[in-house]
Amino acid sequence: MNPTLAATISERVQRIKTMPAIPAVFLPLLKMLSREEVQVDEVVRLVSYDSAIAAQCLRVASSPLFGMAQPPKSIKGAVMSLGLRRVETILLTCCLGQAFPSKKWALDPIVFWRHSLGCAMVCRKISEKLASADREKAYTAGLMHDIGFMVNCLVFSKEFAPVMERACREGVPLHEVEQDILGFTHSDTGRALAEKWDLADDIIEVISHHHDVENSQKAQPLVALVHLSDLLCRMRGMGYGYYERSKVDLIADPAWVILQQEYHDLEGMDLARFTFELDEAVEEIHTLVSMVFGPAPATSES
Amino acid sequence: MTITLQPVMVRPSPNPGGDVIDPVYRLIRDLVYKVSGIYKAEEKLYLLADGCGRRMKLVGVRTLRDYWERLTAQPQRDAELRELLNEITTGETCLFRSQPQLDALRKVILPELVAQKARQITRRLRIWSAGCSTGEESYTLAMSLLEESAGLLKGWIIEILATDLNDHSVETAKAGVYGDYALRNTTDYFKRKYFTMVDQKKLQVRPEVRKLVTCTRLNLQDDNKMLFMKGMDLIFCCNVLIYFDAASKSKVIDRFFSNLNFGGYFFLGTSESLMKLNDQFHLIHFPGTIGYWKPSLDSGKL
Numbered sequence: 384m385n386p387t388l389a390a391t392i393s394e395r396v397q398r399i400k401t402m403p404a405i406p407a408v409f410l411p412l413l414k415m416l417s418r419e420e421v422q423v424d425e426v427v428r429l430v431s432y433d434s435a436i437a438a439q440c441l442r443v444a445s446s447p448l449f450g451m452a453q454p455p456k457s458i459k460g461a462v463m464s465l466g467l468r469r470v471e472t473i474l475l476t477c478c479l480g481q482a483f484p485s486k487k488w489a490l491d492p493i494v495f496w497r498h499s500l501g502c503a504m505v506c507r508k509i510s511e512k513l514a515s516a517d518r519e520k521a522y523t524a525g526l527m528h529d530i531g532f533m534v535n536c537l538v539f540s541k542e543f544a545p546v547m548e549r550a551c552r553e554g555v556p557l558h559e560v561e562q563d564i565l566g567f568t569h570s571d572t573g574r575a576l577a578e579k580w581d582l583a584d585d586i587i588e589v590i591s592h593h594h595d596v597e598n599s600q601k602a603q604p605l606v607a608l609v610h611l612s613d614l615l616c617r618m619r620g621m622g623y624g625y626y627e628r629s630k631v632d633l634i635a636d637p638a639w640v641i642l643q644q645e646y647h648d649l650e651g652m653d654l655a656r657f658t659f660e661l662d663e664a665v666e667e668i669h670t671l672v673s674m675v676f677g678p679a680p681a682t683s684e685s
Numbered sequence: 686m687t688i689t690l691q692p693v694m695v696r697p698s699p700n701p702g703g704d705v706i707d708p709v710y711r712l713i714r715d716l717v718y719k720v721s722g723i724y725k726a727e728e729k730l731y732l733l734a735d736g737c738g739r740r741m742k743l744v745g746v747r748t749l750r751d752y753w754e755r756l757t758a759q760p761q762r763d764a765e766l767r768e769l770l771n772e773i774t775t776g777e778t779c780l781f782r783s784q785p786q787l788d789a790l791r792k793v794i795l796p797e798l799v800a801q802k803a804r805q806i807t808r809r810l811r812i813w814s815a816g817c818s819t820g821e822e823s824y825t826l827a828m829s830l831l832e833e834s835a836g837l838l839k840g841w842i843i844e845i846l847a848t849d850l851n852d853h854s855v856e857t858a859k860a861g862v863y864g865d866y867a868l869r870n871t872t873d874y875f876k877r878k879y880f881t882m883v884d885q886k887k888l889q890v891r892p893e894v895r896k897l898v899t900c901t902r903l904n905l906q907d908d909n910k911m912l913f914m915k916g917m918d919l920i921f922c923c924n925v926l927i928y929f930d931a932a933s934k935s936k937v938i939d940r941f942f943s944n945l946n947f948g949g950y951f952f953l954g955t956s957e958s959l960m961k962l963n964d965q966f967h968l969i970h971f972p973g974t975i976g977y978w979k980p981s982l983d984s985g986k987l
Contacts, residue, residue: 614970630970632969654968655960655975656958656960659724659726663728666728
């Protein structure tokens with residue numbers, strides 16, 4: 384990418400701070416997530432600032448995706464039974480949705496959230512098969528991987544509309560059309576926002592390189608995991624809402640090799656069965672997205 | 686902290702009756718997957734439950750636990766599993782059964798095969814519907830390819846071989862006459878274009894479609910005859926292998942692999958998979974469906 388483009392991205396991303404609707408707890412929460420040691424009381428206090436978010440979190444906690452049969456009665460109760468890390472990912476799910484209310488969406492936001500939450504879920508489900516993987520970290524990485532898409536909608540809305548239109552019409556992957564028309568992709572704009580928000584290094588790496596895993600310098604297995612989950616989502620009805628005329632050979636993907644080197648238990652995974660199991664979870668994603676963002680529209684993806 | 690909870694959205698129940706699914710059904714689901722590669726997803730478990738219910742009535746077993754015994758204990762184990770598989774797979778045959786498979790064929794695979802074979806003198810596409818039953822799948826493929834005959838497949842010769850073990854099925858397939866049930870997924874467009882009226886309730890596939898399809902009897906376990914089925918670009922074998930034991934299944938799959946051209950594709954039924962029976966095929970994800978690929982010679986992935 385040339386320096387002028389990089390400067391443009393940086394300049395426009397700076398404008399995002401004027402967005403009025405970011406929940407006050409959002410940025411402190413992101414900071415907290417990047418730390419190793421987190422205090423229960425600190426999280427509880429933070430969430431209690433915003434009763435709307437707190438209420439939503441408690442509802443979302445009862446989704447099958449997060450594993451509570453009954454909604455917890457308080458944030459503290461949720462922390463006790465779900466564990467702090469899980470509660471953080473729930474909080475993040477709720478906050479991120481509210482961070483970008485905009486009339487400028489190039490895509491039905493519900494479709495976008497299905498993709499992001501879907502990817503978060505697939506990341507976690509794959510991690511569950513790998514004994515030594517950090518599941519909540521994987522979830523967060525999946526949830527955040529496409530924040531650049533929202534940046535594009537917000538501060539490049541005029542330039543981004545024809546990109547989306549052509550991707551849909553030709554059924555080709557979005558990042559290829561972005562590169563072709565704009566000269567940069569949502570990975571670049573996402574990185575700019577992630578750096579501005581001072582996100583954890585491994586999350587920044589995921590946002591920057593989930594379409595070119597080989598070029599990632601740090602946290603390569605996590606980047607590979609998100610790359611593969613993103614592909615799976617796009618092939619199983621949780622993409623950008625259009626038919627991608629492409630095929631995916633996961634096992635031949637360089638990202639698969641990277642992941643396999645890190646986690647030897649990946650080899651025993653029955654990928655076909657895993658795919659069928661994912662289809663069951665798609666329903667959960669739809670429910671969760673309607674819970675957080677309103678009713679779901681029909682999709683014409685497959 | 687006190688928070689007023691709003692009504693919690695409840696995830697749609699997997700079984701229409703609203704009862705909790707007996708965990709034994711999940712055991713049966715896993716057993717069915719292990720012997721047949723067929724996976725009944727959570728929301729389709731009621732189909733499995735219905736099938737078990739009918740079998741239990743027929744053999745006079747009162748509780749699901751007792752039926753589980755029957756499915757797992759000798760001497761009747763194998764016979765009962767076979768009967769159960771019959772129960773849960775019958776009635777699924779119709780024209781245009783799997784739209785994602787047909788989309789993958791037309792939007793992804795055909796352009797790839799046409800490009801791959803462009804240099805060959807004879808532009809010919811050979812497709813095999815193995816275990817074609819009464820011909821629904823074969824004619825669906827024929828019609829889908831005819832739709833491309835003015836464009837992508839202009840000047841191409843299309844050969845579809847439809848084989849089945851059952852003489853009666855082969856005769857029915859040759860006639861190409863179908864009623865409402867088999868035509869339930871067929872759009873008016875296709876009905877008008879490719880069918881003629883036989884009587885009030887039945888339509889027959891037009892001669893120009895039938896002439897693309899050759900129906901013959903073939904036993905997939907007959908090694909000598911299997912040797913003659915060479916040079917296929919695509920093989921479809923839906924809900925057939927489930928009736929084979931692991932050893933013969935693996936042998937038939939190896940035959941399919943050698944019968945395919947390099948770069949050719951192999952498809953199973955929508956909820957079926959090869960599990961780990963063959964490690965030469967690559968599992969490929971297309972939007973909404975999976976298939977298996979025999980890597981092309983120049984792909985470097987052999």
